[in-house]
Amino acid sequence: MCGIAGIIQLNDDRSHLSKIEEMMARAAHRGPDGQGVFISGKVAFGHRRLSIIDLTDSGAQPMSDELNQYHITYNGEIYNYLEIKQQLVKYGYSFRGDSDTEVLLTAYRHWGEACVSKFNGMWSFAILDCVRNIVFSSRDRIGEKPFYFHRSPEQFLFASEIRQILPEMLRITGNRAMLDRFLFGVSGEDFSDTFFKGVHKLPAGHNMVFDLFTDQMRVYPFYNLEETKVSVPQTFEAQAEAFQELFSDSVRLRLRSDVTVGTCLSGGLDSSSIACMASSYLSETVAQPFKAITAVSTDRSRDESGFAKVVAEANGLELHLIKPEYDQFRSKIRNVVKAQEEPFGTASIFMQYEVMSSAKANSIKVLLDGQGADELLLGYERYFAPYMQQLIRRRKFKQLWQQAKNINANNAFVSFAGLAKYYGYFNSSSIRKWRLRQKFHFLPFSDVISQQVESYALNSRDLSDLQRSEITHSNLPPLLRFEDKNAMWHSVETRLPYLDHRLIEFCLSLPVESKIAHGWTKYILRHSMEKKMPEEIVWRTNKFGFEAPQSSWVQAHTPEMLKVISSSLLVQTLLASETHVKQAVLIPELLWKLYIISLWEDEFKVTDIA
Structure with a gap:
């Protein structure tokens, strides 16, 4: 994984x-192991290298082919590159490195x-x-890797991070629509816009072709979750085996x-399953124990480190525990804002x-890391509400009653009243708009707010639509953004096994009953891992x-x-008024968001909004 940038000059x-x-x-933090630049005609490519595969100079970038006809700057990993390489060798190609x-x-x-249809991986690149x-240019199917761009009359710029582009802009203006959506909490991510006016994203699963003759650009999708249904076995046991x-x-x-290679380990099902699988593979080839990192919460009622220790002991992991305290939060929060580049909604x-x-x-x-499992396998408790509504539409009332009892028994934070309230609130756009x-x-x-509420309510009526919406728009994309920015700020590459496109397509094609069953979320994953991990996990x-212990930290940090x-400003x-500001900061979630917006404004010198 690395950092990339490019300039296409549009004048002489x-x-x-x-x-x-x-x-x-x-973007030096994204690639401390090397830097390269390539300039030809009206095009300039730049690259910062974080060496992961082939640590020799043969992997340096920007890279050119032997005839000097093709030149690339690339950020990411193509995990099946060995298999693709074998194919290309059969076609007569030779390779200088690995x-x-x-x-x-x-x-x-x-x-x-x-x-790009051949690749299993995460990427953003320009050739x-x-x-x-x-x-x-291309960005991977789900958007694990960022690709930002800005166009002015003089030049077209692209980069891995927004900070690489901002100094080349005449003024730095906040995006009013994005800020409003952030404050209302109605949408996770825009497909192509950022919090900076004029800085855009190449959407996930899209390619871009920039014609150097005409200076025209064309953006088009190469991947669409709506068209990815695959055949799955008929029986649950066969489905579990294939999964x-x-x-x-x-x-x-x-x-x-x-x-x-190590792993994040919260102690939950998703990260524990990855740790178990990975340590099993590595034990066959690596003498050292597999390393895992767990964050301990100072709020004991929300701390999972005890479960992480159980997983570490069962799999022989080398567990590293960290325990972030309020003083660290207070001294570093501005650094986190700087790393993230755009506002974020919680202290987690x-x-x-x-x-x-x-x-x-x-x-x-x-x-x-385990990002994506909840969206693929209906892991959030909120999915129970549309699932139960689906049973009602199918007139499966006996199954509905049994599932309701199982859900209540197997989920510590779920109640009948909570499910009913959630479904009524999010499935009725009129009720939600009135409440907001x-x-x-x-x-x-x-x-814009009204449209976002209506769109979510519409998707919430069908579990398949809701899943696709949360993967492409409302939930997963900001999580991927947070992860990339946090990891690369520390020159660390994160890899997300649940977001293998083959696994995504398989899980979205499974019947709901394979994902929610007997009152359990992610049932097929639990079933697959029950003989490999401790039962209590x-x-x-x-x-x-x-x-994070957000309430106690915010309370201490409020002054x-x-x-x-x-x-x-x-x-x-x-x-609009001082009175409104005083009213807003009485709401804890808005107090946090307004604080982060204020730090963001100061860090990136945002002068106004539009």
Whole structure:
């Protein structure tokens, strides 16, 4: 994993291409192992290298083919690069080194833009194709790796991080629509916009072709979850066997590395399953124990470290425990805002930041993590409500009653009343809009907010639609953004086995009853792991994750938060009056969000909003 950047000059002044060096310097943390620049005609590519596969100079970037017709700057990992390389060798290609970068570039030479359909991995890259006189760019199917861009009359810029682009913009303006959505809490991520006006994202699963003759760009999708239904076995036992094979192979591929690989371990089902699978594979080839990092919460009622210790002991893991305290939070929160580049809604992002810091301190250059399992396997308790509604529509009342009793028994934080309230609130856009207007009466309720509420309510009526929405838009994308920024700030690569596209397609094609059964979420995963992990992990009735003790930290930090908010011009613009600001900070979630917006404004010199 690395950092990339590029400039395409749209006028005759080529002197600006030298700024590629400055753009790469701003992302030095993403690639401390090397830097490279390539300039040809009106195009400049830059690269910062984090060496993971093929640590020799043959893996350095930007990389060119032997005929100097194709040039690439690339961030990510193609996990099946060895298999693709074997195919390409059969077609007559030869290779100078052992990097996945060279395989990617050669795959483009052979298959053209269709090469991305061959990849199992995470990526964002740009290829200068001198034969067609284009720059071809792509972002992986789910959006694990970022690709930001900005266009002005003079130049087109792209980069791994927003900070690489901002100094080249005339003014730094906040995106009003994104800030409003953030404050109302109605949407996780926009497909193409960021919190900075004029800075855009290449959407996940999309390619971009920039024509160097005409300076026109074309963005198009190469992957669509709506079109990915695959055939699955008829019986649950056969489905579980197929799931286990895919999951196991996904973990195996993500262990390919020439540096140390470890794992995040919360003690929950998702991360524990990865740790179990990975340690089993590595024990066959590596003498040292597999390393895991766990964050201990100072809030004992939300602390999972005891479960992580059980998993570590059962699998012979080398467990590293960290325990972030309030004083660390107070001294580092501005660093987290700087690393994240865009506002974030909870202090749990700080816990993840500290986990990545520990990985770097312990020389763990690659970390596996469990992002995506909840979205794929209906792991959040909130999925119970539309599931029960689905049973009602099918008139399966006996099954509904039995499932309701099982759900209540097997989930510590779920009640009948809570399920009914959740379903009524999120499935009725009119009720939710009324509640949001009442709660946030001091904020303008725009058409954008109304549309987001209506869209979520519509998707919530069907579990398949809700799953796809949460994977592509409302839940997973911001989690991927948080993870990439936190990890790369510490020069750590994270890999996410649950987001193997084969596993995603299989899980989305499974019947609901294979994912929610007998009152359990993620049933097929529990069933697959019950003979491999301790029972108290597989059949846990509570779930936390790396949660921060937010309420106690915010309470201790409130005087400082109010001081920062009071000096924010953006907050005054967003809330229109001092009276509204005073009303807003009485709501804990808004106190936090306004504080983060204020820090973000200060860190990135945001002058206004539009």
